[in-house]
Amino acid sequence: MNDSAVAFQSLLTSVAHDIEKLLGRLLAAPPVAGERARPERLLDAMRYASLNGGKRFRPFLVSATAALFDVPKDQALLVGAGLECVHCYSLVHDDLPAMDNDDLRRGKPTAHKAFDEASAILAGDGLLTFAFDILARPETHPDPAVRAELVLALARGAGLGGMVGGQMLDLAAEGRFGDGKPQKLDEKAVSTLQAMKTGALLRFACNAGGILGQAGKHEREALDRYGTIVGQAFQIADDLLDIEGDSATVGKATGKDAAAGKATIAAILGVTRAKERLTTLVAEAEGALALFGAAGGVLKQAAWFVANRSA
Amino acid sequence: MNDSAVAFQSLLTSVAHDIEKLLGRLLAAPPVAGERARPERLLDAMRYASLNGGKRFRPFLVSATAALFDVPKDQALLVGAGLECVHCYSLVHDDLPAMDNDDLRRGKPTAHKAFDEASAILAGDGLLTFAFDILARPETHPDPAVRAELVLALARGAGLGGMVGGQMLDLAAEGRFGDGKPQKLDEKAVSTLQAMKTGALLRFACNAGGILGQAGKHEREALDRYGTIVGQAFQIADDLLDIEGDSATVGKATGKDAAAGKATIAAILGVTRAKERLTTLVAEAEGALALFGAAGGVLKQAAWFVANRSA
Numbered sequence: 287m288n289d290s291a292v293a294f295q296s297l298l299t300s301v302a303h304d305i306e307k308l309l310g311r312l313l314a315a316p317p318v319a320g321e322r323a324r325p326e327r328l329l330d331a332m333r334y335a336s337l338n339g340g341k342r343f344r345p346f347l348v349s350a351t352a353a354l355f356d357v358p359k360d361q362a363l364l365v366g367a368g369l370e371c372v373h374c375y376s377l378v379h380d381d382l383p384a385m386d387n388d389d390l391r392r393g394k395p396t397a398h399k400a401f402d403e404a405s406a407i408l409a410g411d412g413l414l415t416f417a418f419d420i421l422a423r424p425e426t427h428p429d430p431a432v433r434a435e436l437v438l439a440l441a442r443g444a445g446l447g448g449m450v451g452g453q454m455l456d457l458a459a460e461g462r463f464g465d466g467k468p469q470k471l472d473e474k475a476v477s478t479l480q481a482m483k484t485g486a487l488l489r490f491a492c493n494a495g496g497i498l499g500q501a502g503k504h505e506r507e508a509l510d511r512y513g514t515i516v517g518q519a520f521q522i523a524d525d526l527l528d529i530e531g532d533s534a535t536v537g538k539a540t541g542k543d544a545a546a547g548k549a550t551i552a553a554i555l556g557v558t559r560a561k562e563r564l565t566t567l568v569a570e571a572e573g574a575l576a577l578f579g580a581a582g583g584v585l586k587q588a589a590w591f592v593a594n595r596s597a
Numbered sequence: 598m599n600d601s602a603v604a605f606q607s608l609l610t611s612v613a614h615d616i617e618k619l620l621g622r623l624l625a626a627p628p629v630a631g632e633r634a635r636p637e638r639l640l641d642a643m644r645y646a647s648l649n650g651g652k653r654f655r656p657f658l659v660s661a662t663a664a665l666f667d668v669p670k671d672q673a674l675l676v677g678a679g680l681e682c683v684h685c686y687s688l689v690h691d692d693l694p695a696m697d698n699d700d701l702r703r704g705k706p707t708a709h710k711a712f713d714e715a716s717a718i719l720a721g722d723g724l725l726t727f728a729f730d731i732l733a734r735p736e737t738h739p740d741p742a743v744r745a746e747l748v749l750a751l752a753r754g755a756g757l758g759g760m761v762g763g764q765m766l767d768l769a770a771e772g773r774f775g776d777g778k779p780q781k782l783d784e785k786a787v788s789t790l791q792a793m794k795t796g797a798l799l800r801f802a803c804n805a806g807g808i809l810g811q812a813g814k815h816e817r818e819a820l821d822r823y824g825t826i827v828g829q830a831f832q833i834a835d836d837l838l839d840i841e842g843d844s845a846t847v848g849k850a851t852g853k854d855a856a857a858g859k860a861t862i863a864a865i866l867g868v869t870r871a872k873e874r875l876t877t878l879v880a881e882a883e884g885a886l887a888l889f890g891a892a893g894g895v896l897k898q899a900a901w902f903v904a905n906r907s908a
Contacts, residue, residue, distance in 0.1 A: 321758020384714035403695035447632020
């Protein structure tokens with residue numbers, strides 16, 4: 287591995303560790319100012335859903351983009367923790383019987399299996415709300431304009447025009463609201479769905495570093511471009527894992543998209559062209575980072591990692 | 598009616614009208630900056646759940662407390678609209694089969710009946726997220742410190758130490774997680790539950806005026822006290838309506854608390870003492886407003902209205 291690859295792996299590991307610790311501390315039992323009590327079962331369910339030892343790739347992107355502007359490490363971690371709360375809530379709600387009806391997540395019972403449906407719904411609601419609590423706290427950034435901008439950007443990325451909207455498009459694509467048959471989406475429609483469902487939070491993660499760092503216009507545009515590309519690569523790699531991956535390595539059932547007749551970019555392009563697309567996207571991600579020179583090395587590695595991951 | 602009573606009724610009606618119009622405009626079809634698309638079914642479900650002609654009492658409290666500090670009307674309405682999104686999302690999720698399993702809300706099918714469970718879950722998630730979107734927008738207040746403070750206060754009131762936590766305590770009190778028997782809560786435990794489940798948002802509504810108006814310490818403390826008292830009165834009046842109210846007037850089934858063996862303040866105190874308590878609370882609310890002199894007249898009327906409402 288070259289130096290950037292080492293720096294990337296090291297930052298990825300250390301952010302995952304720090305986020306686990308930070309979320310554990312933020313979701314401790316004693317109530318904070320403005321809270322009356324933290325009911326034990328709710329807190330347990332929120333901790334179960336968020337303290338799960340994931341890769342924490344979204345918080346990594348926040349920390350790596352924030353590092354370009356010498357943002358203090360703790361500020362980036364707080365934003366990463368808030369973002370991870372949104373990601374984890376979305377998994378809890380997506381797994382519900384009325385949604386994707388999944389019993390397992392990373393080899394563990396899903397929240398509604400480990401607790402019950404009502405607790406899972408509330409734990410999701412609590413995590414989503416907690417994300418904005420974290421972002422708005424003075425310790426997240428001394429300048430309230432930065433905090434308000436983070437809140438607005440996350441709300442846009444996570445809401446009806448972003449992640450929640452993408453989940454709705456995904457359910458519709460499965461034929462949930464019509465005749466029960468999967469919709470035949472074209473590449474453009476699949477791109478929109480995926481940009482919303484998974485892309486929007488990854489894009490926010492990359493923009494967050496620029497917001498925290500009060501970066502200039504050109505730097506913000508570069509990060510937004512990079513974040514959009516990483517979101518696309520992330521999803522195509524996910525499609526390919528579902529087609530080619532080994533379920534033991536991937537950590538979840540594979541072949542699900544094809545079985546469900548689901549339109550994905552990889553299915554539309556075919557495996558060979560999908561892999562070429564990934565190569566192109568990695569090159570484009572590198573191009574978007576040109577502005578940052580050598581400092582962009584870790585983020586280049588991250589783009590390569592996203593495109594070539596095996597799990 | 599005296600002048601304050603007239604001013605109260607007039608403001609209540611006008612805020613309800615303005616909130617309906619504002620939410621309709623905010624939840625229009627075209628996506629805004631940072632959004633990719635607003636999926637039609639999701640937007641329809643969010644509009645169904647929020648454009649319902651309710652009394653909009655929480656937004657009224659925001660507008661009435663903001664008026665004490667000459668806050669521009671549109672700012673208070675935006676905060677009221679955000680708060681109402683939280684209130685409406687909570688009703689949608691509470692009505693779900695896994696929660697209270699209600700088919701009707703204000704005489705109309707609940708969201709999961711009018712749409713489906715998945716759409717209702719997502720509409721709730723979308724409305725909660727949208728609340729923070731609205732609060733963080735520059736047009737809500739020119740000073741980002743005010744916006745960040747509003748976001749933090751709403752997140753604390755709505756989250757695990759507030760409304761969501763209260764809903765969890767309420768489900769636990771019904772015996773949902775144990776042996777199926779209702780818990781025998783004492784007055785203190787019921788007070789905590791209700792302060793969280795319904796009190797926290799009403800309290801935020803009253804504090805919001807002081808935040809928007811960048812009010813001083815004493816004024817903020819007075820509003821917080823008033824908001825806490827109004828929350829208590831609101832809940833006892835609700836308990837009494839369930840005991841004594843006529844379901845046609847109240848607009849929902851009555852006698853539900855007793856049938857479910859639910860501990861309420863009114864059940865613990867008995868009807869006579871509960872009514873005395875309401876009288877005391879109205880007097881205390883008036884006392885908390887002394888600081889504001891004649892300007893507090895509308896809020897005094899509001900406390901009386903909460904305690905004596907018939908629906």
